[in-house]
Amino acid sequence: MIWLLDLSNHTLFWYYVGSNVSYLVMLIIALKTAAAHQRRLQSYRLGWLKESPLAPPVTMIVPAHNEEKSIRVAVRNLLELDYPQLEIVVVNDGSQDRTLEEMREEFRLRQVRAVYVAETKCAPIRGLYRSENSGNLLVVDKEAGGSKADAINAGLNAATSPYICVVDADSVLERDALLRIMVPILADPKRVVAVGGIIRVLNGSEIEGGHLKRVRLPRKSIEVIQVIEYLRAFLIGREAWGQGNMLMIISGAFGVFRTDLVRAVGGYRARAIGEDFDLVARMHRLLLERGADYQIHFVPDPMCWTEVPSDLRSLARQRARWQKGLLDVLWPNRDLLFRPRYGRIGSFALPHLWLFELFAPVVELTGLATIVLAACLGVLSRHFFLQFLLFGYAFATVISIGSVLQEEITYKRYNDWQDVFRLISYCFLEHFPYRQLHMIWRLQGLWQYLRGDMAWKPLKRKGLGPART
Amino acid sequence: MESIFERLWRLGPAAFVVKAIVAAVVADGLLLGFILVRRTYRKRYFARRDKRVFELRQVWDDLISGKIPYDSWRQKAFDRRIVETIALDGLEAASAEESARLLKFLRNSGLIEKRIYEARTLKGWRRMRALVALGQTRAPEGIFAMSQALRDRDPEIRLAALRGLGRTAAPQAAEEILTWVGERGLCVPALPLQSALIQCCAERPKILIPYVRQAKGPLREALGRVLGEVATPSIGPDLLQFVGDDLDELRAASARAMSHSEPSLAFEVLHELVRDPIWFVRLRAIVSLGELDDARAVPDLLVGLTDSHRLVRLRAAEALVKTDAPIVPNFQKVVGTHDRYGLQAYLTAIENAGLQNHLEAELQAAVLGSQDEKESLLKILREGCLPSTEPDAPVISPTKSASLP
Numbered sequence: 001m002i003w004l005l006d007l008s009n010h011t012l013f014w015y016y017v018g019s020n021v022s023y024l025v026m027l028i029i030a031l032k033t034a035a036a037h038q039r040r041l042q043s044y045r046l047g048w049l050k051e052s053p054l055a056p057p058v059t060m061i062v063p064a065h066n067e068e069k070s071i072r073v074a075v076r077n078l079l080e081l082d083y084p085q086l087e088i089v090v091v092n093d094g095s096q097d098r099t100l101e102e103m104r105e106e107f108r109l110r111q112v113r114a115v116y117v118a119e120t121k122c123a124p125i126r127g128l129y130r131s132e133n134s135g136n137l138l139v140v141d142k143e144a145g146g147s148k149a150d151a152i153n154a155g156l157n158a159a160t161s162p163y164i165c166v167v168d169a170d171s172v173l174e175r176d177a178l179l180r181i182m183v184p185i186l187a188d189p190k191r192v193v194a195v196g197g198i199i200r201v202l203n204g205s206e207i208e209g210g211h212l213k214r215v216r217l218p219r220k221s222i223e224v225i226q227v228i229e230y231l232r233a234f235l236i237g238r239e240a241w242g243q244g245n246m247l248m249i250i251s252g253a254f255g256v257f258r259t260d261l262v263r264a265v266g267g268y269r270a271r272a273i274g275e276d277f278d279l280v281a282r283m284h285r286l287l288l289e290r291g292a293d294y295q296i297h298f299v300p301d302p303m304c305w306t307e308v309p310s311d312l313r314s315l316a317r318q319r320a321r322w323q324k325g326l327l328d329v330l331w332p333n334r335d336l337l338f339r340p341r342y343g344r345i346g347s348f349a350l351p352h353l354w355l356f357e358l359f360a361p362v363v364e365l366t367g368l369a370t371i372v373l374a375a376c377l378g379v380l381s382r383h384f385f386l387q388f389l390l391f392g393y394a395f396a397t398v399i400s401i402g403s404v405l406q407e408e409i410t411y412k413r414y415n416d417w418q419d420v421f422r423l424i425s426y427c428f429l430e431h432f433p434y435r436q437l438h439m440i441w442r443l444q445g446l447w448q449y450l451r452g453d454m455a456w457k458p459l460k461r462k463g464l465g466p467a468r469t
Numbered sequence: 470m471e472s473i474f475e476r477l478w479r480l481g482p483a484a485f486v487v488k489a490i491v492a493a494v495v496a497d498g499l500l501l502g503f504i505l506v507r508r509t510y511r512k513r514y515f516a517r518r519d520k521r522v523f524e525l526r527q528v529w530d531d532l533i534s535g536k537i538p539y540d541s542w543r544q545k546a547f548d549r550r551i552v553e554t555i556a557l558d559g560l561e562a563a564s565a566e567e568s569a570r571l572l573k574f575l576r577n578s579g580l581i582e583k584r585i586y587e588a589r590t591l592k593g594w595r596r597m598r599a600l601v602a603l604g605q606t607r608a609p610e611g612i613f614a615m616s617q618a619l620r621d622r623d624p625e626i627r628l629a630a631l632r633g634l635g636r637t638a639a640p641q642a643a644e645e646i647l648t649w650v651g652e653r654g655l656c657v658p659a660l661p662l663q664s665a666l667i668q669c670c671a672e673r674p675k676i677l678i679p680y681v682r683q684a685k686g687p688l689r690e691a692l693g694r695v696l697g698e699v700a701t702p703s704i705g706p707d708l709l710q711f712v713g714d715d716l717d718e719l720r721a722a723s724a725r726a727m728s729h730s731e732p733s734l735a736f737e738v739l740h741e742l743v744r745d746p747i748w749f750v751r752l753r754a755i756v757s758l759g760e761l762d763d764a765r766a767v768p769d770l771l772v773g774l775t776d777s778h779r780l781v782r783l784r785a786a787e788a789l790v791k792t793d794a795p796i797v798p799n800f801q802k803v804v805g806t807h808d809r810y811g812l813q814a815y816l817t818a819i820e821n822a823g824l825q826n827h828l829e830a831e832l833q834a835a836v837l838g839s840q841d842e843k844e845s846l847l848k849i850l851r852e853g854c855l856p857s858t859e860p861d862a863p864v865i866s867p868t869k870s871a872s873l874p
Contacts, residue, residue: 039594040625042601044632053698054663112820113813113853117779135821160783187658387486394493401500408504420508424501 002379008370015363019356020395026240027402033243034235034300034410041301046179050082054186056162057085058178058256061155063148064090064169068097069462072106074169077210079134083178088137089158090169093151094123094144107131109139116140120267122153147456148252149268149275156267159259166276168253170461171306172202172212180302181256188295194257194283195297196242196250198234200413201227202305212305217419222315224422225430226308231403235300235410242298246349248284250296252276254304261286273454274325281333284345301411307461314459316441323445324454326358361442393431400427522551529555533574543578553580557605572608581608588614588630596621597629604633612637616645620653627657635665640676643669647680655688666695674699678707681719693722697753700726705734712738720745721753728757736765743769748778755781759788767794771802774811786814790822797835800828804849816853825850 049055060078064071071090078088092100103109109129116128123145131137142154152166163185167173181197204218218224241247250257252275262268265282272278280296287294309315330353336342337350374380404423407413414420448454525548531537532552542548553575560571575581584606587599600618603611611633618630634642646665655662670677674696681692693716700708708730711723724742727735735757742754755773758766766788773785789799803815819825829850837843849855 036625039597040628042598042629048664052664053667054660054694113816117810130821132823160780162780183660186660188660384486387490391486391490391493394490394497398493398496398500401497401504405500405504408507417508420504424504 001373001377005370005374005377005379008366012363012367012370015355016392019360022352022356023236023399026236027399029243030236030239030406031402033239034406037300038410044183046082046176049179049183049186050176051084052186053084055084055179055182056185056189057087057160058083058163058165058182059087059089059155059159059161059259060165060167060178061152061159062088062090062167062169063093063151063155064095064099065093065144065148065151066095066097066099067169068095068099068102070170071099071102073207073210074171075103075107075137077172078167079137080175080210081173081178082176083182085161086136086178087159087161088134089140089155090137091140091142091151091155093142093148093154100139100141103139104129107133107137107139112138116158118157119263120153120156121270122150122157122267125154128158145270147270147272147275149272149278150270152275153267153270156259156262162259163256164259164262165256166252166254167304168306171199171253171304172207172210173254174212174303174305177254177302177304178256181254181299184295184297184299185256191293191295192297193261193287193294194250194255194280195299196238196247197254197256197298197302197304198238198300199230199251199253200303200305201230202307203310205305215413216416217414217422218310220310221426221429222312222434223308223310224426225434226315227423228400228403228426228430230308231407232400234298235406236399236403238298239300239406241349242296244344244348245295246344247296247298248280248345248349248353249274249277250280250298251304253306254302257283271454272325273321273328273449277325278329281329285333285336285342288342288345303411303413309459310462311460312437314461316437316444317457318459319438319441320445320448321456323358323361323442324449326353327446327449330354330358358446361439361446364439365443396431397427400430518547518551521548522555525551525555533571535574535577539578543580549580552578553602556580557602560605560607572606575606575608581606581610585611585614588618593623593626597623597626600626600629600633604629604636607637609637609639609641612639612642612645615642616649619646619649624657628661631657631661631665635661635668638668638671640669640673643673643676647676650688650692651680651683655686655691659687659691659694663691663695663698666692667698670695670699674701675704675707678704681711689716690718693719695722697722697725700729702730705730709734709738712741717747717750720747721750724750724753724757726757727754728760732761732763732765735761736763736769739766740769743772748776748781751776751778752781752784755785755788759784759791762792764792764794767792767799767802771806771811774803774815775806775808779810782811782814783818786811786818787821789815790818790824795831796824796828797831797837800832800846800850801837804846804855807855809855812849812855813853816850 062074062078067074075088075090090103092103109131111127112130113128116125123143126141126143129139129141131139138158140154140158142151145151145154156164163182165178165181177197181195184195185192201218201223203223204216205212206214206216217227238247238249255276257279261283262279265279265286268275269278269282283296309318330350333350336346337354339346371380371385401424404420404427408420414423525532525542528537532542533556542552556571556575560568563571581603584599584603588596588603588611591599596618600615603615615630615633618626619634621627621630631646634646643666646662646669650662666677677692677696677699681689681696684692693711696708705727708723708726711719714720714723720742724739727738739754739758743751743758745751745754751773755770758769758773770785770789770792773781774789776782776785789803792799800815803812806812819828829847832843832847832850835843837846
């Protein structure tokens with residue numbers, strides 16, 4: 001038994017060292033990249049791009065399922081985006097509420113026979129509508145396909161531009177977000193095949209007419225902790241992975257892809273739980289198998305604000321689903337691991353996801369079990385345990401404060417001192433008991449996946465009201 | 470007395486962890502301290518700046534006319550930065566007269582000379598900042614300093630210089646850029662290069678031609694794209710040499726440029742290019758045909774309407790709807806192609822243009838060969854499908870993947 005504990009101790013220690021070193025390296029890379037990006041922005045002229053003939057047409061695909069509360073505001077917001085050639089395709093995915101009627105009233109929709117080539121599989125289409133107010137708005141009304149991926153595929157079939165941008169109907173894009181996310185593509189259209197933008201937490205902020213009026217930190221602790229998580233994930237994780245061309249996830253709430261490539265991989269996988277991650281993984285596979293010289297970028301300044309769960313139940317469901325999605329993508333792509341053909345994706349990005357994302361809750365649980373077992377057997381060094389716990393706590397806080405620092409020196413969206421103090425204090429408070437709860441939710445996700453429970457459970461949301469605070 | 474390090478050493482195996490704790494706690498403290506100090510500093514700085522901006526704004530006219538001696542603010546870096554920022558921001562949105570006044574002020578006060586000096590002598594981000602400011606002035610005397618910066622080792626400096634040169638929108642700047650890319654090749658991303666050249670070559674697009682002819686590989690593509698954007702009727706004959714070029718991008722650029730050429734020349738060339746094996750060359754040719762807005766383009770647009778590529782079909786349909794040719798004969802010709810996808814693209818374009826009722830009324834009023842033909846055309850218009858091929862074809866088309874991109 002002691003031998004087993006010893007083995008477990010060693011394994012967990014090296015796992016912990018590996019995990020911390022990787023996060024530290026990511027933090028350093030991210031800080032360096034963000035500083036360079038900020039300097040670079042000084043010489044950018046987005047105003048010129050806004051009218052540039054070099055900007056390729058983009059189709060925005062907005063899947064909407066029971067979005068009656070927010071659809072008017074969301075679409076109006078998209079129609080006002082700064083971009084020279086923009087087509088908006090809203091897919092009403094079998095909504096049982098008034099989503100279609102809301103759009104019909106607001107945008108004076110009329111049924112049309114627009115071009116729709118059912119190249120990518122999706123549920124049957126009921127009708128296509130074009131707005132009389134805005135010529136670039138097309139609404140695809142389809143039967144419920146049971147997944148967001150299915151709705152996006154319908155939008156993909158109706159898209160007529162060389163690039164698609166997928167946006168959630170409950171998200172708010174900053175006016176120049178599309179211009180900013182297109183910059184890497186405009187700079188190198190042959191190599192850049194996809195770009196991800198940053199997702200920020202909308203809860204607590206003031207919105208007026210679909211536009212973000214004032215950024216504020218949410219009131220509830222659970223929401224503030226998610227703000228820190230999003231900052232950490234995007235401003236540190238994605239920034240660093242993107243820098244090494246190893247970005248594996250482009251958030252489903254805001255990302256641009258080359259249309260022909262999305263079609264080439266067969267569109268979004270309708271049954272995928274994490275359809276965004278799945279698509280990027282399949283794109284990497286296809287391009288690496290073709291031996292293509294390509295890049296998938298992350299740009300930290302085009303901001304998309306989205307509502308996050310504000311109650312524990314919804315958050316638990318979301319996190320369990322994310323963990324299921326992770327396994328759902330990693331397992332079919334296990335053949336990519338450590339094969340020279342798949343380059344750094346197979347050697348670094350995927351192993352990191354397996355080790356430090358997928359297995360993390362299992363390892364955490366094993367760690368806790370080891371501590372309990374050692375205590376029961378009387379071999380636990382309390383002194384060392386406390387020291388190690390303190391180190392873990394202090395180090396995890398370094399990473400969290402690092403992400404707040406990133407936000408401070410770059411985009412600085414939280415202007416109130418009060419907000420910054422709260423944000424920093426939650427960097428210290430998130431470790432107990434939120435982290436442990438998070439571990440349980442992720443374990444639940446894994447368990448559900450192994451049991452074959454793939455049901456999509458709805459999350460409670462407020463939606464984008466006309467003047468929500 | 471025992472030092473802290475000795476005490477740590479005595480802890481034995483736990484010493485490593487204790488050191489790690491100390492390091493992590495110190496890192497936490499430093500990060501926090503940095504955030505708080507930075508915030509405090511910025512708050513004070515911006516308060517002070519706002520106050521000074523307001524004061525300077527009150528005397529702005531006296532300041533730029535020279536009534537207030539330049540030396541009174543030039544010697545203070547804080548004031549100088551504010552005055553320069555206000556003047557440069559003013560230039561962005563100024564009328565021609567106001568621009569001339571501001572530029573005169575920037576010259577007389579020596580701010581331009583200072584920036585030229587900085588752009589030549591400084592290194593790193595300071596040089597970049599000077600280049601950005603110099604570009605904002607659009608002063609021709611800054612062109613040489615910016616062109617020197619194009620040879621900097623740092624790619625960000627090169628980009629700043631390129632963007633600055635682009636802002637001047639002067640053919641002289643275009644010459645400098647073209648000489649540089651001629652020497653070094655494409656050593657910056659294509660977009661900023663193209664943007665800068667489009668602005669600088671708009672006045673004299675002809676200066677591009679010899680460089681496009683000599684350039685190779687990706688640079689040739691990039692320059693070809695610029696040529697396509699800035700071409701004017703005056704360089705139409707020069708473009709003919711690129712119509713049969715091996716490079717797809719250059720053929721596409723020629724096709725794009727043809728929309729600015731004499732129609733008689735353009736139709737002949739575009740007639741060839743709409744049959745090009747590369748889809749985006751065909752697409753450009755179709756778009757150009759549409760921009761010519763001439764009924765003579767209809768036969769070639771019908772070719773585009775039956776293209777295997779969806780985007781080509783869509784653009785051809787839009788162009789057909791836009792042409793000044795009578796709508797009923799056009800519709801008859803579209804139906805005559807017997808292409809379901811072409812027909813659907815055309816009807817979509819008709820609907821998008823809000824012309825469906827107009828076409829229906831025209832069809833009702835038209836004198837056609839027979840009543841049956843009229844009925845058939847009306848039925849096709851209403852149902853959106855060709856009766857002879859698939860009478861019950863649904864509105865939504867099935868997959869045509871074999872011929873699609």
